[in-house]
Amino acid sequence: MPTAVVRVEALRKSYGPIQALNGISFEIEKGKIFGLLGPNGAGKTTTIKILATLVRADEGKAEIQGIDVFKEPDRARRLIGYVPQELTVDPYLTAAEHLRFYADLYHLPAAARQERMRELLELVGLTGQENRRVRSFSGGMKKKLDLACGLIHQPALILLDEPSLGLDVPVRRDLWSYMLRLKEHGITVLLCTNSMDEAERLCDEVAIVDRGGLAARGSPTTLKSQLKKDVVSLEIAPSDGDHEKKRDTLIQALSRLSRVQGVVKDGVQVKIYVESNETALPEILQCAGALSIEINTITYSRPGLDEVFLHYTGRPWTGDPKTHA
């Protein structure tokens, strides 16, 4: 059995009346990129902060390489690099001063420091910028430096909370390529994200977090193939007044069809889960025709992680900033 770098068992945490974690458990194998995927407020950040030794769970166990983070936080801290969601760089310091600062906090000997700094600056593409004050850095450069600071001591595990939040596409791509490189070096990555795209591209394994618990776990491919479904999305033609009523009537009628496994509203769209779209499409069109409801658009697709999310939580995915906006 492969060794687990992270083992989390039945973690519970409440903030006053709000239950943030409701008995969450998972393990992460060495050298894997593990994604905690879920909407804001699902409990991802609380989980990552517990592993970063910043928050104590009310109940449960959390171990990093067999070290209990509650009993021996100081030993656990030596194994992790934590990069929080918000930018935590100091505008008055240069990039090199940041790396030196963290090198000292992790007690790196001065001799090892220079070489390590050079490597990291190169990894995140900041070579030549190291003596500039961070105040003048772009958001993407700041995030890259933030990541480099968390890697200075060659941690066994890096904890990344929403690393690509608010970054533009080229910077996101860069960050993704660094993470894949870390994986090559055997560093385990725990990634919190509410971007489906990020989870699909990077993660070896994904845990869907919803309301403080795990709704599903597996590789993105497995999770998607488990659904054994096609998704038909349709939008009915705009009409005055009774649009909502028409849509509800259609949903009711569709859910009675034998080939239809489930119907949900997702924004302006209606999503219909079917075993295979070839046989189901004609039936769906007929049904709409019989109700004389005009359909504006109709498409079908293999399920993505958002369908997986919907399937396991019963709610449409709204966490992705793209659908939010």
Next chain:
Amino acid sequence: MPEWIQETKAHFIRWIIHLKREPFSMAFSLLNPVILLIFMGGAFQSLTRASIGQDYRAYLLPGILALTVLGNSLSGGISLLFDKENGFLSRVMSTPTSRASILVGRFLAVNVSTILQCLMMLGLGFLFGVPIATGVKGVFGLLGISLLLSFGVTILSLTLAFMLTNHGDFFAILGITVLPAGFLSSAFVPLDSLAPWMRLLAQANPMTYAVDGMRSLILSGGDGAALLRMAVVLLVFDGAALWLGMRVFRRQLA
């Protein structure tokens, strides 16, 4: 190098870099003492000659020094509060650095900047022709007293940083503390000239004893009794601040 020295040095260096690259913040905290020394000193010069019996700026300088210490050291914790607000502190807390080194690093840097400011105020006093009766030895004495006062005030400030959750509250506390603490002490006028209730408060204010000690070094050859009172009061004050601070830090930084 022992780990705790390496960490503390890292924190200290970060703050010294801030000090060097943020000259305006130092200029800003010097604003009040400079205005008081130049303008208030000037305005009351002739008015007070009869009652105080000497040059008012010379009389005022120790008060201004103590006020400089109070203002700068009491605002020293704000930087940690900013670190707390923007997540920098959490990040640092996830590293194996000891909690004490975070506090000690900041504490040392605040005291360095306070001493720098006191030196500038002494320089300003010199420009305005305020002689220091005890000479160079006296300057060291003045800086020593400044440090004794700064020690406790800085700890109180760091404690506040961990008790408060936003810097607006911190600035509000600074605003209602510093100047009143100056007026409720012997910084500007002799205690005898204060109304009885103000005198009572001034006698409970550690600043009074720091000012009296400093004044004796500037105006006369040093008054042993005043210096002894100063040392006792400030050591008790520092001890109390440390005791209170430790209680808060233990709870907040566990």
